[in-house]
Amino acid sequence: MAASPLFSAKIFLEDYFEKHITVQNIRIFFNEKPDELLVLSEDLKGYYVRNLNKPGIVLNEKGQLVGFVEKTGSVGYVSKWWESEFPVTLVATDVTVTGYYKGYRITIPDPNVSLEKLQAKVYMSEYLPYGKLLKNYGMHLGYYENGIFRINIPKVSKKVILLESYGNDDDGKK
Template sequence: MRVNSLALVFLLLLLIVFTDIFTDNLLSKSIHTLTYISASPIYVAKKNLEQIFEKEYTIVNVKLFDDIATTSEVLSVDSKGIYVKNIKKKGIAIDAINGNLVGFVRKTGNVGYISKWWEEEFPVTIESTDTSIKGQKISIVGYYNKYRIEVPDPTVVISGKVYMSEYMPYGRLLKDFGIAIGEYENGVFKITIPKIPKYIIILEEYEPNGGN
């Protein structure tokens, strides 16, 4: 039975070959046309995708924190983060216009990935707006997690601005310029989620030495 099946397949192949030869390759040309038509949409989609990532992006220099910084253009956004072209080193990403914290670089390369800070967990500094005690602002350490602030000592009553911890890289810099991520009042964190900007600046990571 198996021999008969193989013989039948062989005869069919011979028939196809001879038919193609005597019809001036009409059969092979027809198959080529069909495969070309079916593959064209995939090829066009591939080329368009390559053109998107090979596009030349404008480099914009802006003045931020009294220094000139080079910006990078955002490629796309998903629920957890954003994709940016040509990220060389890890660090934090800030808005190129107003300096607001955007996120943390999690992947470097030709197309890097930056996680949105509000989807992360990290220590924070809560600085009280009350200056009645010796004319000085009071600050305590907290922890940001899932849109909430956890304070180690629940007996401490404090209300004020919430900043990325000043003991993290660039934390003190952002705090000194008043770039907060929200406000803490009566045990409730009022988060300030920034809009995803068109351009960002990467502040490259370094080893903090007692804060920036």
């Protein structure tokens, strides 16, 4: 007796989905417009932002990292990430390395990595709040090539977006 077409299609689909892993990207804030906060002024190391009431990280309107919340309140303060110190993740085609950003330079403590030959995109560390999310969306801080960090400083207009801190940290970074 021949199998019915529906049964054959069912068997085909079950076999197909068992062999092929399907990955779906889910947007977190799909229907919500994030709260935009007004930038009041800027100094050499950061920005003064109105109604910055919670700790976290701050992005510009394009989703690029601007900095870390240092002070909260009716007028809060955001330190520019390029004036801060924090761990980073360097992603090359064949290797992922953890390093540390400080003073426009990146230090890589792993002696097995040849720094002169490394060419990689630099992201905020995956182990910091929102680090993995920013990396997955391609929001890199710059490029590391031939021992030199080529920094990508974001433009900040009138408004910024706060991603509230989660976890045990108090100031948006560890």
